[in-house]
Amino acid sequence: MPEGHTLHRLARSLDDAFGGTAPAVSSPQGRFAEGAAQLDGSVLERAWAHGKLLFVDFAGGRTLYVHLGLIGKWFVLPVDPGGQDPPATGQVRLRLLSDTHVADLRGPMACQVVDEAEVDRLVLRQGPDPLQPVSELNDPDAAYRTITRSGKTVAELLMDQTVLAGVGNIYRCEVLWRHRLHPLRPGKTLKRASWQLVWDDLVRLMPFGVRTGTIITLDDVLEDTEAALGRGEEPAVPREFAVYQRTGLPCLRCGSVVRHKVVAGRNLFWCGNCQRRT
Structure with a gap:
């Protein structure tokens, strides 16, 4: 299972690639079709991590929660501007696609659209994260x-x-x-x-x-x-x-x-x- 630094690094990559844009969100595999439809075309405000949990905040108070688990992988890659969309190979649970980047998620343990209250509940169940500033909630x-x-x-x-x-x-x-x-x-x-x-x-x-x-x-x-x-x-x-x-x-x-x-x-x-x- 990836250690916490990997999730923080991934969050940074997603932010750099999609932050402030409205990527197309889809589920080529079909298992996340309903959740993808809720996020499709919404502005991606920021991606962040706490421990081994990854969160991607979208406009409208919706957050994508991902736990990679033992076999999950999420690759963020550049695409050719104006070129054809890259084919989705393998079992892609979730795809983010913009004019400049694609991010394909495969094999996560959890992939859900959650609200603010659920984000707080998930984070509060975790211990403090050494990669987050010390605070009352990260003590x-x-x-x-x-x-x-x-x-x-x-x-x-x-x-x-x-x-x-x-x-x-x-x-x-x-x-x-x-x-x-x-x-x-x-x-x-x-x-x-x-x-x-x-x-x-x-x-x-x-x-x-x-x-x-x-x-x-x-x-x-x-x-x-x-x-x-x-x-x-x-x-x-x-x-x-x-x-x-x-x-x-x-x-x-x-x-x-x-x-x-x-x-x-x-x-x-x-x-x-x-x-x-x-």
Whole structure:
């Protein structure tokens, strides 16, 4: 399932392609025909994300809510002005089409037209999103209060979208390694200072994922990427991690073997030596 930065990046692409325009909205597959008819020809005001939920606001108080789930994909591509409409290949649930761009949605877990009240309900069910500004409705302290009331492991809680929105398996494994936190410690034992380190680090790391489309968690790669972006360049970011999918390999910090365990159905990776903070 895409991590939160992917949805924020997608929202930015939809905004750039269709913001302020009235795209044709259709359902080539037919499963979203009624919803598409409600949005067709309406002005697309903005696209935005909270955690792994994507929202596209249209004029008239209607919002398209999309959850990609495990297999959903939404591609935004330019089209030839004045050319023929590109054919809809595969099972396209929803298509946005303008004179300059096409966006085809395939395989989402959810695709619905909702009102403002439903948008609020969906967002309030989620935890705070590190990619959103801190506010009364996006409060990291609320996540910490939930964590400290739980006997579940920190690893499980960081992946629970009702606790913390947008964080997936890679960010979870890597940020715990970065702060030497044992992933199997109970949430109720997590100190406030340790939680603040985790939250602040996610706030720092995840915007790089939005800008580059790649999860970056190693400091040297972060520094190189930041320098390239500062020069106005598009950096080539290597897919390298400290512990994620590195079972049996040496920890990049201490040289100990990286461990692996399935927790709540997801693969967990950590260093048994330097992640001993309990």
